[in-house]
Amino acid sequence: MNENIGEMPDVEKVMNRTVRHSLEDGIGEMLFGVTFILVGLVIFGEATLKPPFPHFWTIAFVLVVWAAILLSRWLVPALKKRLVFPRTGYVVSRKPSGRLLWLVLSVAAILGGLGGFVAAFISHVNPAARAWIPVILGIEVGGWLLFMGFRFEMKRYLLLAGFSLLAGIAGSLTGTGADRGSAVYMAAMGLALAVSGALALRANLRQAPGPEEQ
Amino acid sequence: MNERLQAMANVDRTIHEPSRLVIVAILYCVESADFLYLLRETQMTKGNLSSHLAKLQESGYVEIEKTYRGKVPLTICRLSKSGRTAFRQYRGNLKRAMDSMPK
Numbered sequence: 001m002n003e004n005i006g007e008m009p010d011v012e013k014v015m016n017r018t019v020r021h022s023l024e025d026g027i028g029e030m031l032f033g034v035t036f037i038l039v040g041l042v043i044f045g046e047a048t049l050k051p052p053f054p055h056f057w058t059i060a061f062v063l064v065v066w067a068a069i070l071l072s073r074w075l076v077p078a079l080k081k082r083l084v085f086p087r088t089g090y091v092v093s094r095k096p097s098g099r100l101l102w103l104v105l106s107v108a109a110i111l112g113g114l115g116g117f118v119a120a121f122i123s124h125v126n127p128a129a130r131a132w133i134p135v136i137l138g139i140e141v142g143g144w145l146l147f148m149g150f151r152f153e154m155k156r157y158l159l160l161a162g163f164s165l166l167a168g169i170a171g172s173l174t175g176t177g178a179d180r181g182s183a184v185y186m187a188a189m190g191l192a193l194a195v196s197g198a199l200a201l202r203a204n205l206r207q208a209p210g211p212e213e214q
Numbered sequence: 215m216n217e218r219l220q221a222m223a224n225v226d227r228t229i230h231e232p233s234r235l236v237i238v239a240i241l242y243c244v245e246s247a248d249f250l251y252l253l254r255e256t257q258m259t260k261g262n263l264s265s266h267l268a269k270l271q272e273s274g275y276v277e278i279e280k281t282y283r284g285k286v287p288l289t290i291c292r293l294s295k296s297g298r299t300a301f302r303q304y305r306g307n308l309k310r311a312m313d314s315m316p317k
Contacts, residue, residue: 011239018243089251
């Protein structure tokens, strides 16, 4: 950014860089990865084990998602404060405005609904095509990663997007059915996200100098 | 005064200075950031950053809070409400000025 000082800086670039900074340390990515793995385990359990009581797996799924949301609000900032901020400086992200929050939730609901609709449609038209549900998951998650990768110039998100598609195809090609295939996809994608986040965190900590007094 | 000159005249000179524009753009994206963060992101010298922050504080665009985290002094900077409005207006005015330039 130093080269911009003295001439007019590219404001959009500066703002993108600031948002990217919050994604670069990989901590959020690791949490996403662990969540994906847990969701994969729940889906695998649902497909293979007898539930101890009715709706057990649905409750387990909701609990995992809620735990991830709650943890992300507490654990991610706590880890950033402990590991990253003493080296890179303390920063508090802006809370999304009500409008933005609704927009994000609406887009997520539309994408989720669309995925569900496509899966239901495929199942209705050709039940055997249910095996391709992991590919649909791979395309949805990959599309989101692709958007984030291009929007904030995060090259590793582009790689993860490619991996998501491949993992989706692999999940479908396992030939074990939609549920087990989806579980394979979620576990593989979760592992990839967790490893990518851990590597990014390690690189980030190595790159940033140790704590220094202002 | 024609439209282009009017748009140029409306550009906020406090924010228009390149170093301060970088500081304000960064602070616009976050709730608050400390001095070390701004130092790393802008790659300015400590003295340079301090003087630009002082100028922005004087204009009422930036609020500065001096505190401690443990024994380490911490200078937390945040864009004030008027700072956010001024930055939005600055971007609008600059866009209008650019748009009215002859092709």
